[in-house]
Amino acid sequence: MDPAPVLYAIRIHGHLGATVLSAFPALVPRHHGADTVLTGPLDRSALYGVLAEVEALGLDLVEVRQLTQHRRSPRSGDSRSP
Amino acid sequence: MDRVTPRLIGRGDLLAALDRAVTKKVTIISAPAGSGKTSLLRAWAGRPGQPHRIAVVQVQRDQQDAQLFWLALLDAIRQATGTASGAEPAAATPEFNAPAMVDRVLSELADARGDITLVIDDLHEFTSAEALAQLTRLLTNLPPGVHAILSTRRDLPLRLHQLRLAGELAEIRAADLRFTERETRELLDASGIALSDAGAELLHQRTEGWAAGLRLAAISLTGHPDPERFVAEFSGSDRTVAEYLIAEMLERQPEDVKDLLLRTSLLDRVNGDLADLLTGRPGSERILLELEDANAFVVSLDPERTWFRYHHLFADMLRLELRRALPEEVPALHRRAAEWFTEHGQVVDAVRHTQAAGDWPAAARLLADHSFSLTLDGQTQTIQALVQAFPPGTDHPELALVRAGVDLVQGRLDEAAAHLAVAESYVEAAPPDRQRRLRVAIAALQLSLARRRGRWAGVAEQVKFLASPVAGQSGEDIALGSDLRAVALMNLGIVEAWSLGLEDAERHLQEGADLAREIGRPYLEVSCLAQLGFASKIRPFATARRRCQEAVALAERHGWGTEPIVAPALVTLAGVLVWTGEFDEGERWLQRTELALQEDTGPDIRLLLHLTAGILHACRGRHRQALEEFSAAERLRSELEGSHALASQVTGWLLTTQARLGMTGEARAYLAALDDERAGSGEIHNACAVICLAEGDPAAALRAVQDVLDGTAPVIGYVTVVVTYLLAGLAHRQLGDQRAANQAAERALALAEADRLVLPFAITGSAELLEAMPRHETAHAALLADILDVLHGSSPAAKDRPSPPPAEELSPTELRVLRFLPTNLSRPEIASELSVSVNTVNTHVRNIYAKLQARDRSSAVQRARELRLLSAGPAR
Numbered sequence: 001m002d003p004a005p006v007l008y009a010i011r012i013h014g015h016l017g018a019t020v021l022s023a024f025p026a027l028v029p030r031h032h033g034a035d036t037v038l039t040g041p042l043d044r045s046a047l048y049g050v051l052a053e054v055e056a057l058g059l060d061l062v063e064v065r066q067l068t069q070h071r072r073s074p075r076s077g078d079s080r081s082p
Numbered sequence: 083m084d085r086v087t088p089r090l091i092g093r094g095d096l097l098a099a100l101d102r103a104v105t106k107k108v109t110i111i112s113a114p115a116g117s118g119k120t121s122l123l124r125a126w127a128g129r130p131g132q133p134h135r136i137a138v139v140q141v142q143r144d145q146q147d148a149q150l151f152w153l154a155l156l157d158a159i160r161q162a163t164g165t166a167s168g169a170e171p172a173a174a175t176p177e178f179n180a181p182a183m184v185d186r187v188l189s190e191l192a193d194a195r196g197d198i199t200l201v202i203d204d205l206h207e208f209t210s211a212e213a214l215a216q217l218t219r220l221l222t223n224l225p226p227g228v229h230a231i232l233s234t235r236r237d238l239p240l241r242l243h244q245l246r247l248a249g250e251l252a253e254i255r256a257a258d259l260r261f262t263e264r265e266t267r268e269l270l271d272a273s274g275i276a277l278s279d280a281g282a283e284l285l286h287q288r289t290e291g292w293a294a295g296l297r298l299a300a301i302s303l304t305g306h307p308d309p310e311r312f313v314a315e316f317s318g319s320d321r322t323v324a325e326y327l328i329a330e331m332l333e334r335q336p337e338d339v340k341d342l343l344l345r346t347s348l349l350d351r352v353n354g355d356l357a358d359l360l361t362g363r364p365g366s367e368r369i370l371l372e373l374e375d376a377n378a379f380v381v382s383l384d385p386e387r388t389w390f391r392y393h394h395l396f397a398d399m400l401r402l403e404l405r406r407a408l409p410e411e412v413p414a415l416h417r418r419a420a421e422w423f424t425e426h427g428q429v430v431d432a433v434r435h436t437q438a439a440g441d442w443p444a445a446a447r448l449l450a451d452h453s454f455s456l457t458l459d460g461q462t463q464t465i466q467a468l469v470q471a472f473p474p475g476t477d478h479p480e481l482a483l484v485r486a487g488v489d490l491v492q493g494r495l496d497e498a499a500a501h502l503a504v505a506e507s508y509v510e511a512a513p514p515d516r517q518r519r520l521r522v523a524i525a526a527l528q529l530s531l532a533r534r535r536g537r538w539a540g541v542a543e544q545v546k547f548l549a550s551p552v553a554g555q556s557g558e559d560i561a562l563g564s565d566l567r568a569v570a571l572m573n574l575g576i577v578e579a580w581s582l583g584l585e586d587a588e589r590h591l592q593e594g595a596d597l598a599r600e601i602g603r604p605y606l607e608v609s610c611l612a613q614l615g616f617a618s619k620i621r622p623f624a625t626a627r628r629r630c631q632e633a634v635a636l637a638e639r640h641g642w643g644t645e646p647i648v649a650p651a652l653v654t655l656a657g658v659l660v661w662t663g664e665f666d667e668g669e670r671w672l673q674r675t676e677l678a679l680q681e682d683t684g685p686d687i688r689l690l691l692h693l694t695a696g697i698l699h700a701c702r703g704r705h706r707q708a709l710e711e712f713s714a715a716e717r718l719r720s721e722l723e724g725s726h727a728l729a730s731q732v733t734g735w736l737l738t739t740q741a742r743l744g745m746t747g748e749a750r751a752y753l754a755a756l757d758d759e760r761a762g763s764g765e766i767h768n769a770c771a772v773i774c775l776a777e778g779d780p781a782a783a784l785r786a787v788q789d790v791l792d793g794t795a796p797v798i799g800y801v802t803v804v805v806t807y808l809l810a811g812l813a814h815r816q817l818g819d820q821r822a823a824n825q826a827a828e829r830a831l832a833l834a835e836a837d838r839l840v841l842p843f844a845i846t847g848s849a850e851l852l853e854a855m856p857r858h859e860t861a862h863a864a865l866l867a868d869i870l871d872v873l874h875g876s877s878p879a880a881k882d883r884p885s886p887p888p889a890e891e892l893s894p895t896e897l898r899v900l901r902f903l904p905t906n907l908s909r910p911e912i913a914s915e916l917s918v919s920v921n922t923v924n925t926h927v928r929n930i931y932a933k934l935q936a937r938d939r940s941s942a943v944q945r946a947r948e949l950r951l952l953s954a955g956p957a958r
Contacts, residue, residue, distance in 0.1 A: 013322070014320060014325075015319075015321050016321075017326075019325055019399060019403045020322065022402050022406050023402050031320075034320050055235065055236065057115075057395065058114060058323075059324075060322070
């Protein structure tokens with residue numbers, strides 16, 4: 001089941017310049033020390049697309065973090081009374 | 083892979099490590115982009131005096147069609163072993179049989195005898211799990227002396243546990259590829275860069291020994307007025323290494339070089355001509371050559387150094403920079419590239435760039451025009467990916483045609499029909515200059531669909547359309563349309579062959595085969611020739627046999643010996659052999675046909691297979707099994723719509739076998755239920771006669787075959803009439819009219835002589851009929867002897883006796899003479915039959931006696947019968 005977009009924070013070592021940032025238009029960059037953190041809502045496919053781009057550009061991936069929890073759909077069973 | 087750029091240092095330790103690794107069966111180099119994998123492989127392969135034969139393949143970026151990779155590997159192996167000139171160049175097929183391809187590669191490797199190393203670069207571009215599974219099979223079954231080196235950016239799910247456990251797997255990883263401080267020093271020295279030790283150490287630290295980083299730095303440092311400052315600034319910057327250094331490097335380039343790099347970055351590969359077009363300036367080739375000489379980021383793809391490719395990492399950065407710096411130019415660049423690729427026949431690139439430019443209708447037309455060719459090139463998956471790239475919601479009717487083609491290849495027949503309907507509804511509204519091409523394409527696909535479904539009823543219109551001569555076609559039309567025309571002829575011929583237009587079928591299939599040969603489409607050629615073999619049923623069997631054998635030989639040369647396309651030839655050949663009495667050989671070909679069948683093979687070939695198998699059983703007296711096969715064939719026949727070439731044959735055999743098993747009641751019932759058209763065919767008349775004979779009513783049998791004898795009943799071919807004569811003969815014999823029986827038998831022999839048919843005699847149980855014929859009254863004594871030999875040979879008694887082999891084989895001429903020995907012809911008469919002198923005959927007979935260790939004529943004949951020499955096939 002492909003969940004709806006979830007907020008991710010992807011930390012790359014080094015400061016990303018304008019050129020490289022243009023490869024991640026859906027994400028907002030912020031510098032944290034020597035790293036750049038890219039934040040934005042991504043569904044599963046988009047997440048792996050971003051990671052593939054990170055690989056292709058030879059970037060140094062430090063961390064991938066999910067900022068919001070998965071919300072389970074109301075029909076997933078725990079709303080029924082026994 | 084044998085040019086080593088001068089500025090690449092020879093990384094001796096690393097090369098030694100690779101040498102050690104390659105002693106294992108499989109070496110995997112797994113490291114991120116820019117780690118220096120490809121450079122290492124090139125340096126290793128390009129070392130002067132290196133002893134290995136190397137076959138190199140680089141997996142193309144975003145390669146959807148694994149078949150192209152495998153064909154490239156096959157080619158590379160052939161180049162490495164030097165067999166490239168001898169063999170047929172490997173050709174693609176629309177339907178790809180991956181396991182068969184791997185077998186082919188393995189057998190080429192086994193034949194190669196000796197050390198070969200396969201090098202597969204960019205393995206991470208393999209997009210499908212199935213392709214990886216096939217590769218795993220290859221790697222775990224490499225013949226002795228064959229090694230493989232794989233290079234990839236990330237670890238792949240290749241299940242190589244066995245190799246690992248056996249200690250036959252070596253790995254080289256990112257850490258191994260990192261430049262050491264010493265190597266960094268060497269790189270700087272080799273590039274003539276004057277940097278202090280401290281500076282070198284700083285550089286090494288900042289890049290962490292990453293090859294791409296160091297090389298990019300070296301480019302910028304070469305000729306730099308203040309290397310120490312450069313390194314200090316670089317070291318102090320927080321920017322990512324690649325971005326910083328590529329930006330630096332670009333800045334240092336002359337304007338025209340920078341412009342060229344940016345503008346051509348959107349291509350997968352570039353040559354001087356194309357680059358000139360995109361930059362609007364001449365002289366690009368020189369720039370590209372200089373770039374390659376200066377660094378490892380521009381690489382030539384051919385020995386002549388006409389095509390180049392940028393390192394992926396480099397190209398990706400350039401592309402981003404292009405989009406940032408010159409965004410308004412990008413669509414125009416794509417458009418210009420698309421035009422160039424179209425002019426040069428590189429369709430896939432052309433479509434991709436047209437799509438990238440956002441010209442969706444143009445892309446749709448381009449794709450539709452070339453989808454047949456692309457399918458024949460084995461690029462079905464690529465087509466599918468291109469189709470999926472069109473934005474949803476915008477419907478381009480021409481795409482329906484493309485979709486239908488893909489559906490057909492991949493076996494989704496209902497979807498194909500739906501898409502064809504959409505395409506058809508569009509044709510009227512299409513511009514007039516495109517209408518004819520669209521109609522031809524649609525007609526060809528409709529026929530292909532009809533064939534796959536076995537429904538030939540509704541295709542008369544398409545047949546008529548395609549069969550009509552083409553007038554007033556432009557030169558471009560003809561050129562573009564050759565693939566299409568060849569496919570159309572093939573489908574047309576097939577449909578005609580199966581619905582009784584055999585003469586038209588032969589003509590079209592031959593034309594299709596000739597055209598296919600001319601345009602270099604072996605797959606189509608084999609397909610047409612195989613179907614031509616099947617359609618040769620109205621020809622002498624020798625012709626059919628020859629045609630089938632030609633088709634099979636051509637197929638085998640391409641490694642398609644058990645592919646479904648050759649099944650019609652396989653099963654027809656089996657049939658011909660069975661009809662001429664070579665039962666064992668025929669059975670072998672039937673078995674090969676079964677190998678060639680797949681799940682989605684249409685009912686037509688299966689029917690033929692059952693029919694021929696049934697006939698074979700009947701010949702060997704196994705009537706129960708025969709009935710099973712004929713029943714299966716009859717069930718399939720009812721699935722096939724439309725007038726069908728084999729209908730009356732199948733039914734006839736079924737009824738005949740039922741009669742022989744004594745099931746005359748069922749047979750009569752079935753007979754009564756037949757419609758008039760079928761009941762009136764010669765084959766059914768014959769079946770009726772068999773039923774009558776089984777019921778003990780020879781007079782009724784004679785009445786049943788009267789229409790065939792006087793020529794009013796339609797027959798498939800003369801074979802039916804042979805059977806008719808034999809049945810008449812049997813009936814006459816039962817009625818006591820021996821003279822009429824002999825006459826009928828003689829007529830049967832006369833008809834059967836040309837092809838040396840044995841079958842009709844076997845299945846009608848005509849042994850007694852033939853034996854009752856006085857030998858001196860027949861003009862076909864040799865054939866008679868052959869047939870009797872087969873008939874006797876297939877009795878259980880003969881099978882028990884093992885026969886010792888002859889001392890020496892008889893020559894063809896001796897065999898010819900031998901076949902006259904059972905007759906009552908004297909030697910002068912034999913001589914006159916063979917148009918040779920009596921002395922020649924005497925010499926032959928002497929040799930025959932000697933070789934067969936016989937004293938006289940009758941013992942020679944006896945021995946020949948034991949050795950089955952009399953029935954060894956056509957005397958010609």
